[in-house]
Amino acid sequence: MEERRVLKVLIAEDDLMVADMIKSALIHFGFEVCGIARTVQEAVAIARHKNPDLAVIDVRLADGGLGTEIAAELSDLTNLGILYATGNKQNLTAADGHACLVKPYSEVDLIRGLEIVAEFIATGTVSPLFPRRFYLLKTPVTAPRSLQPDKLAEAS
Template sequence: MLKVIIVENDAMIADYLEDVLNDAGYQVCGIAPDVDSAITMGRACKPDLGIIDLRLSDGRLGTEVAAALCPGTSFGALYSTGNPDHPALHDAPGVGCLAKPYTPEALVAALRLVRGRMMGEATPASLPNGFRLLH
């Protein structure tokens, strides 16, 4: 079972994501609302994937979380944001970005795609609605 960390400052969205991920067969290893707690949690639980909101409760960006957790690991970062064209995403570590609002189906499909890319699989011709690859 793949482990996922949720980095989201809105508790209602985080709870919703946890339900969607549990229903899809993922293990949620934690929910963090800010950069420092997300990095601490991520280093402790060593997730395979992360759903990372771009703007966090401490005013910092989720790209800091991915930068801390990605190097030297097979961690796949999926950003979740209402501003998918934010300049911080242009050179951000991670695989992709999913624009808010999104459906549970798009989220699960995007996570599968992120995991596939981390495993060296080719990108499918059809991408989930609201999803785009980084870089």
């Protein structure tokens, strides 16, 4: 069986303990952390240099910056999967990224959230199960059967 490619992840989070937790969880579950950024500028610089597959982004960053500014600056990186991990999902739209996980979240929920975003990037679809406090920002091309209530109704 072909071994899965190690996915590179950028972390944008201004809280030390939270950033540290994300990093150790990612490493523990077999991801590669290509950088931790505290500000929008740092995140953009790391992304340009390291070309990550995924980004875990907090909305409120140091120096008053917003995580959504990172997504806007990197909008040309169409293969970058963006998962917001934030205290407040208000005001996030499809233009900002792929999904959002609301703090506090557990490690396994973070990992599952990233898997869903990676799947979205690779196939345009997503499969259940969704973690707690997880929300898709973009609509999948073809939602899986279980996510389409009308299809379920037809089938029964």
